[in-house]
Amino acid sequence: MDVMPKWAEVVLVPLISLLLAAILSGLVILAIGEDPIAALKLMIDGALGSTYGWGYTLYYATNFMFTGLAVSVAFHARLFNIGGEGQAMLGGLGVALACLFIPWPHWSLGLLGAIVLAGAFGAIWAAVPAYLQAKRGSHIVITTIMFNFIAAAVLNYMLVNVLRPQGAMDPATARFPEAVHLPTLHDILAPIGISFSKAAPANVSLLVAIIACVLVWLLIWRTKLGYEIRAYGHSESAAKYAGISPVKITMIAMTISGALAGMMAINNVMGEAERLVLNATEGAGFIGIAVALMGRSHPLGVFIAAILFGFLYQGGAELALWTSIPRELIVVIQALVILFTGALDNMVRMPLERIFLALRKGGN
Amino acid sequence: MDFFTLIQILDATVRLAIPLLLACLAGLFSERAGIFDIGLEGKMLAAAFFSAAIASMTGSVWIGLLAGIAASLFLSGVHGLASITFRGNQLISGVAINFLAAGMTVLIAQSWFSQGGRTPSLSGAERFNPINFPGALTTTNEVKAASPLMQVYSELLSGHSLLVYFALLTVPMTWWLLYRTRFGLRLRAVGENPAAVDTAGVSVVGLRYAAVAICGILCGIAGAYLSTALQAGFVKDMSAGRGFIALAALIFAKWRPWHALYATFLFGLFQALELRPDVIEAVIGMKIQGQFLGALPYIMTVVILAGFVGKAIPPRAGGEPYVKER
Known part of the structure; x- marks a missing residue:
């Protein structure tokens, strides 16, 4: 029995949860002696007020689309993939190997190669836990x-002992060759007469991320495999009875999830840093959890939530630059979003269900 | 390697294992009652900050300790609200708590002290200082020259803070509480079969909240130990994954108190060895990567979980919210 109409389920519940998270964040800003309204203004100005701001917002959003989709696909099979961070780290390793050791003639081929290797590395890193489960x-x-921790150790070892160029001090790979530098949004938009900030890191990976959103939508809602994944997520026993193999679904869902998380590296490693550094992921794997929860594991929701978090990230960086509010404010907001849209979901849902039940009784 | 180096490493093992032990026992109470807790890390971090901050403001480490426990209990309350009262996803709640602590500690530290997310360094009565046993030698040179027995006495047994000795006492206390009291029996039962406990007329919700509260207190002490005993003050992200190593140790110990002691001391030994690469090289004659030692607890946990070496079976009702029948 559906107590609530669909629109309430899809829009109202997340909106109220988000509102609660926003109010609490505002209170936090007040408590540390700053003005929340001024802070919000500064964030909007910094993140959306210029093509430079947009360039960073979209750059971060690209990361979060990949990791958000990764968590979503696993959620559909009722698997909680908390390892997006490690899978994205390994994806970075794949990108670095692809870019450093294969002489690509053109960036487009390089990008395809990097996608394959990043996805494969991420997929393998997710497949082992999937197999063990x-x-x-x-x-x-x-x-x-x-x-995640093992990935950090592997990456640390690879960067310090293997991939670091001779004589270099910091644990990072050499710069990738010129041929695999990805075009930024500036390069893409300039020929059609739109001027976009040259300094911003948003690049062609954004398009790849959007394509990934569409493909995941097709996979989950338009294919037999997607149906099996959702069926398994709804009820393991029913799925088993219908002849769906739990082992197969767990393996496939996690492999896809890991590949998506790994692919994030084409944005941050290949598109932005153009070399692999320690801690290149900067927690984006964990933000994927918040993005997936907020987006209700739907690719469109993930897309919107990723842009919102991109805005928060860039806006938060601006805040840290111009006020005494540290960047960690974003971590708090992220925590509140996870708490309200994820763990305290029922706190919002239960009273709403009661209201809708009362309305329905009144209507009859 | 001489005897004194061995004692030094064991001494470091004790220091590093204590926060793991306290957090591990904290997780043990929670998970034995059927509440998964991956927010140990966040609770420890919050407690570490508030202990150091309040100790520095009031000049008393004891008030600091209470503040740390209170902060940790507050987060436990959030976890209980989400996972017991509102029957939400316990893992997601834990993730949220970890982030909440990671962000809030820096935010408040910056607002209170403006020192880049740290507290002022603590000294004197603001810290839990080492307790020297009667007759124990205190300087390194004196200990080095003493007899082996005296070395063990002075370096390994004596000279720890009060919290270390307390933490060691919590192991038998936990064992006694879980296996020798009615409360413990019910707590274990609620993690295996809450419906049975409910049928017997005992409150599942009450028991689970009690377990989560004990978990909060122990995490609070673990956090206070980090910032007021192991180190002198709070720095950003100072729990450094210890909550997750404790979780690993809990699985390694198969949710049993005495085994938690062994597991955390083993993982503490790895951490101590990570700090002394020279010793490893001297003993086994080859270099072991520090990264490998650091990752060893995690790798061992995966192997144990996979059931290749013994089988770790978690409490049966773990992670499941309990819905009372109507």
């Missing part, structure tokens, strides 16, 4: 957390 019954949340 499906075959050996180890809890996927714990194993993916452990794999």
